[in-house]
Amino acid sequence: KIDIEKLKGILDIDIDTILIYTSFLGPITKYKMCDLETIAKSENINLLHPNGKKKLKKDIYDQINLKHYIQDI
Numbered sequence: 001k002i003d004i005e006k007l008k009g010i011l012d013i014d015i016d017t018i019l020i021y022t023s024f025l026g027p028i029t030k031y032k033m034c035d036l037e038t039i040a041k042s043e044n045i046n047l048l049h050p051n052g053k054k055k056l057k058k059d060i061y062d063q064i065n066l067k068h069y070i071q072d073i
Contacts, residue, residue, distance in 0.1 A: 024068035028061050036060045043067055 025031065025039075040047055040060050045067065047055055055063075 023065045025061060025065055028058065031057075031061065033057050033060075036064065039064055 036057060037047060037060065040063065043064060045060065045063050047060065049055055049059075
């Protein structure tokens, strides 16, 4: 038989330690590449990879969200 009181303590600890990540931007399909480029420029995010090639839409989208996620910590 399981002691419910012990289980309650475990659940309380687990719930308190879970971090919920909410993205700064809406769904990626909501944005055109030019929209993300404008946001990235205003956030001082480089639009080129170190090898000089232009970043993909998903890469720029992820970097914008990551920058805001790190700032919120």
